[in-house]
Amino acid sequence: MDLGISGRTALVCGASKGLGFGCALALVEEGVNLVVVARSADPLADAASRLAAIGAEAAARRGAAAPFVKHVAADITTPEGRKAALALHADFDIVVTNAGGPPPGDFRDWDREAWIKAVDANMLTPIELIKATVDGMAARGFGRIVNITSSAVKAPIDILGLSNGARSGLTGFVAGLSRSALAGKGVTINNLLPGAFDTDRLKGTFAASAQKTGQPIDALVAKRRQAIPAQRFGTAEEFGATCAFLCSMHAAYINGQNVLIDGGAYPGTY
Numbered sequence: 001m002d003l004g005i006s007g008r009t010a011l012v013c014g015a016s017k018g019l020g021f022g023c024a025l026a027l028v029e030e031g032v033n034l035v036v037v038a039r040s041a042d043p044l045a046d047a048a049s050r051l052a053a054i055g056a057e058a059a060a061r062r063g064a065a066a067p068f069v070k071h072v073a074a075d076i077t078t079p080e081g082r083k084a085a086l087a088l089h090a091d092f093d094i095v096v097t098n099a100g101g102p103p104p105g106d107f108r109d110w111d112r113e114a115w116i117k118a119v120d121a122n123m124l125t126p127i128e129l130i131k132a133t134v135d136g137m138a139a140r141g142f143g144r145i146v147n148i149t150s151s152a153v154k155a156p157i158d159i160l161g162l163s164n165g166a167r168s169g170l171t172g173f174v175a176g177l178s179r180s181a182l183a184g185k186g187v188t189i190n191n192l193l194p195g196a197f198d199t200d201r202l203k204g205t206f207a208a209s210a211q212k213t214g215q216p217i218d219a220l221v222a223k224r225r226q227a228i229p230a231q232r233f234g235t236a237e238e239f240g241a242t243c244a245f246l247c248s249m250h251a252a253y254i255n256g257q258n259v260l261i262d263g264g265a266y267p268g269t270y
């Protein structure tokens, strides 16, 4: 299926590995130009050159020009980081918001500073990126915002209280904004909710649980996998494919949704 977004330009945050990289990969394969962001310069430069090569190969197969891939090593949760990312391109058509999730732990140990950091990274940063880009998208008649949030928004995870809380704030904000006048101007805003995906973040969560419970990591991994009807963790590639579809012309009527990708793990009917 041609997603109809070749030649568009996307900002993809947290894109040197994991789910952000999966989204960047699926978009560049569709001919979308990229600006990719992460904090560590070397892994990001490596990811950007892999993305450029894959984009060029896919474009050659279609007989089209290769999409560009720019990268900037920046902390997207800071005003300076966002300024650096937004400076690399004037008119983004697609923005994928993403940053590392807050650390796991016990709410008794979190002070105001820990909460402000979580809210800054997982609520206010996406809102700032949306604020900087949606009016231009609306003026041009096309825009796609995809926020990578978490299945924890629908089914909270006990040790991820900072994530449960901060991301719910973003979800509430997006529910309202996505249904504003922007919707009539070709701009959609959706949240993509990962369940368990095989990335470094998931490995870190297991390590923290093992430390807290004293159980071996292998046992925790096996238990979690068995609790997922699909009997496996998701891959960054399949996550990216869903993101690219939400950014496509075919998804113009999907707006304000919380799209869960979790192998059937969420136990509710709705």
Ligand SMILES: NC(=O)c1ccc[n+]([C@@H]2O[C@H](COP(=O)([O-])OP(=O)(O)OC[C@H]3O[C@@H](n4cnc5c(N)ncnc54)[C@H](OP(=O)(O)O)[C@@H]3O)[C@@H](O)[C@H]2O)c1
Pocket (backbone or CB within 6 Å): 013, 014, 015, 016, 017, 018, 019, 020, 037, 038, 039, 040, 041, 043, 074, 075, 076, 077, 098, 099, 100, 101, 102, 148, 149, 150, 151, 152, 194, 195, 196, 197, 198, 199, 200, 201, 202
């Ligand atoms: N994997 C899962 O099972 C799962 C489940 C639910 C929710 N999530 C959420 O989905 C998001 C992505 O997770 P993931 O599994 O892809 O994590 P990951 O594999 O650890 O990758 C995170 C990516 O984001 C970048 N990053 C982190 N903080 C950043 C910042 N402040 N500014 C710019 N880039 C930043 C990282 O690079 P640098 O470190 O170099 O910056 C890396 O490229 C996280 O918010 C996570 O909590 C993941």
